Amino acid sequence: MSKKQDIMAATLDLIHEEGLQSVTFSKIFKKANVGSGTIYNYFSNKEEIVNAVYKEARMHMGEHLLQGYDPFASLYERFKCLQLNRLTFGILYPKEFLFIDNFSFSPYISPELRNMDDLHNSREVILSLIVEGQKQGIIKEMDSHLCHQLIHGIISSILKGYYVEKYPLNETQIQQILEASWKSILV
Amino acid sequence: MSKKQDIMAATLDLIHEEGLQSVTFSKIFKKANVGSGTIYNYFSNKEEIVNAVYKEARMHMGEHLLQGYDPFASLYERFKCLQLNRLTFGILYPKEFLFIDNFSFSPYISPELRNMDDLHNSREVILSLIVEGQKQGIIKEMDSHLCHQLIHGIISSILKGYYVEKYPLNETQIQQILEASWKSILV
Amino acid sequence: MSKKQDIMAATLDLIHEEGLQSVTFSKIFKKANVGSGTIYNYFSNKEEIVNAVYKEARMHMGEHLLQGYDPFASLYERFKCLQLNRLTFGILYPKEFLFIDNFSFSPYISPELRNMDDLHNSREVILSLIVEGQKQGIIKEMDSHLCHQLIHGIISSILKGYYVEKYPLNETQIQQILEASWKSILV
């Protein structure tokens, strides 16, 4: 792994463990096992590192969200795939997920970065699925962004409770969550 | 307003404007218009201020959540009241809401504080409403905390999209959200 | 003496002893006997300190240059007074003099600062003396700034040789220098 990736990984770990406000360069250096000057070969300040970590996490999530997505499957199947992918991403990569969730709406991240498209344009896939469902009379008529935010929010919120061990997330719970989010937007 | 409240209000403002990680004592002093030593008459360090702000915000929200709550109204009415109260709290007090939402799951806040009960015990009210609905066969059987988190998460997520102006929140949208969250947990 | 003046005095000493390029903040702190943060209550960076020191030295020199200047004395007497004042300033305050001389034509100092007028406007006094002498046919016709620079430069150069102990500067030498500079600009 390159020094740059070491630095980014260490930063993500630290944000997860202690929160952004207590991440210092010296903690990053130690965790990443690099010299203190090395970081400046790759980033010019802390904000740049955080932004780079954010971008990478968003790319990673965007890729994961469309795993196994079959555009020819039924609306419901496609919906379930997307929601399940989001949920499993959160389960597999809690650090990435929490970081994205926390900083997407923080003043620390610029609007441009918040609204960035990932390579795979997963946002567009979801939005057009919503619009398609609305045209077919299956999904309730409402602002598609609102609808997107709604089903996205269910997953996020559930994951946060899971992370602090309010409840387990096994097969039963997962099915309940997928159904709940599907029902929430039906006509 | 007392100096103490000036300091807490300034802190909340700064967290909202710049994020916790860039809140410094000197910014607080300037915004609160107090001398730099004054703060130590009330708080012994920054964490104490943030915790105090958090507690106050939680109290405020807890109070607001039960506004107009009629324990004898129908299950659906009570549910809508609670959800609407959460939503309006977020609309009226975005700084408090966002702060609570962000830091409730951050390593910065201690688990005891996260799990604090507000004066009015609004959490208990919601949880017992869920259990009651499940006993009546109206609300789907699932972990009550999971269910709580689910409906809570819908409101949070919707508010965050609203804050960054993804969509407006007027009467129509609000009704849609309340219905969506209700449907999501029905059997 | 105030902390600010302590800092400025220490800076001037260090520039004289080691040259600007080897003046560090920590040397300044130690020499000025102040805490490392104190400096930032008065200056926001090193360039600001150096500029402040420069301004003060210029004011000091400007004041000294006109000491005992009698506007009603003869042209020659006035000329000698100004030249002697410059020379004695250099002898009494070598640190100030060398600093001004070195940095007046260095890229480190901004043109505005280089061209600053001191309180007493000594530059104007000298320039008008030159013009007056030219009108009277005593001083040779030439660009007044060139003429100013010429007599100024004689003193500067002599002082630099004196500082490195090429020769002493006692009464004899001083009279020779004053005469030399006077003769150099006669018709």
Add this chain to the structure above:
Amino acid sequence: MSKKQDIMAATLDLIHEEGLQSVTFSKIFKKANVGSGTIYNYFSNKEEIVNAVYKEARMHMGEHLLQGYDPFASLYERFKCLQLNRLTFGILYPKEFLFIDNFSFSPYISPELRNMDDLHNSREVILSLIVEGQKQGIIKEMDSHLCHQLIHGIISSILKGYYVEKYPLNETQIQQILEASWKSILV
């Protein structure tokens, strides 16, 4: 041009543009278009580079000072030749001239280096010219080093004013300066 010369030229440029105190190795590397390690094949540290640049500049100036010098010409002609050569050197090579002038009296340069003789021993030529003039009763009796410094200083000072565009230096001005410096040391 060799790498070594690239490095020295870049160093001189940077000193002229930004002043010695802000010359860093990385600026030198970039300007000289060499790799950062390359410098250590030629110099062991920054002071060595600066000293080498100084020596070279002094050699260059020493050579230039005696251009067209005719030992059999009249005292006045020889004096004018030396002064004019110094002036034209400053006009043609402002970077070298300023660097020599600034650092000859700076604590950065060692006394040995300051007192170095150039190949052509121009200093000796000037000093003996002064002594010769004094023996002939043309030049005033005074310390020969003082006298040297005096006429040298006129040229230096005039050039510095010229560099900051206080006045032009064309044929008229140049003649005035040569005459002024000659008159300044006559009996």
Add this chain to the structure above:
DNA sequence: TATGAATGAGTTTTCATTCAT
């Protein structure tokens, strides 16, 4: 020789905290 990524000692800067008023 030439290179430039990596380094860490040293420098600059920030900022929570103290304390005399």
Add this chain to the structure above:
DNA sequence: GATGAATGAAAACTCATTCAT
């Protein structure tokens, strides 16, 4: 209680130097 100048430990950042290629 209220203040803010002074502080110094810690954080951010720079930059000369090394070394494997």
